Amino acid sequence: MKIRVLGAGAGGGFPQWNCNCHNCKRLRAGELRGTRRTQSSIAVSSDGRNWLLFNASPDIRAQLEAFPESHPRTGVRDTGIKAILLIDSQIDHTTGLLMLRESTSPLEIYCSEMVKQDLTTGFPLFTMLEHYCKVSHHPVPLNGEAFTIPSIDDLRIYTHALKSKAPPYSPHRHDPHPGDNIGVIVEQISTGRKLYYAPGLGEIEPHVYGAMQAADCVLVDGTFWQHDEMSRAGICEKRALEMGHLPQSGEGGMIETLSTVPAGRKILIHINNTNPILDEDTPERKTLEQAGIEVAFDGMEITL
């Protein structure tokens, strides 16, 4: 299985256009050892030719341009992206659908009924796309059941509901429903190798922990180092969990959780620009290194 990180940043990216936080300011000034990150997306393939895109970030145009395997190969219009799976309906995971409107066939989109609802009401991208390429929606199961996707059929996909958050514009932002966010297991049928992907993860429920335990690679929520990171940075009072993100540090945090996960690769993704792990010289980054946890970056390639 091949996994390509198209964007490893959280909403806003790194640096964020209007952000003068410790990280963004120093990155712009060339005073931080670390790299820029576009917004949250990966692509997965079993043959290196046909790709399943996870999420469609606002940065998708540049992300695909920098990803030659997705480029057209035959005919006047073509793409290596055969289908799109949305893990939630957040702006950073869906806005890029508008940039795919030139598609010559309906976009094959796999997502929950909840996400479809958001994308036809609060943020009606599906409705808008009816005037362009159209959308062919495939509902995903929420009970961990498996499915396959035509033309990427050596991958078996399992999806389950997660505790995280629906976006602020969702009709059920304050009334959580199963399917507002999902975690995904991707198994390559011919090799049995497994990826677990959950960039927005608020709680390690037993089924989530089980999926992490069984994976060869976990690619999980790396948004915040600590609960009160946004208020410490002087940005806002929202705490990590209120935004649906389990922080890395502290009791029951992501580092502690991953310490009992046997996966060969443990990687954090969807990293907010305030997070000290973006700076390769911080003690927080050292802590991750000592724990065998990697930090995803744009262009990262993982072969399983």
Ligand code: MLT
């Ligand atoms: C989140 O996951 O909480 C988002 O990155 C927020 C956003 O896109 O504004």
Ligand code: MN
């Ligand atoms: Mn996000």
Ligand code: ZN
């Ligand atoms: Zn910042």
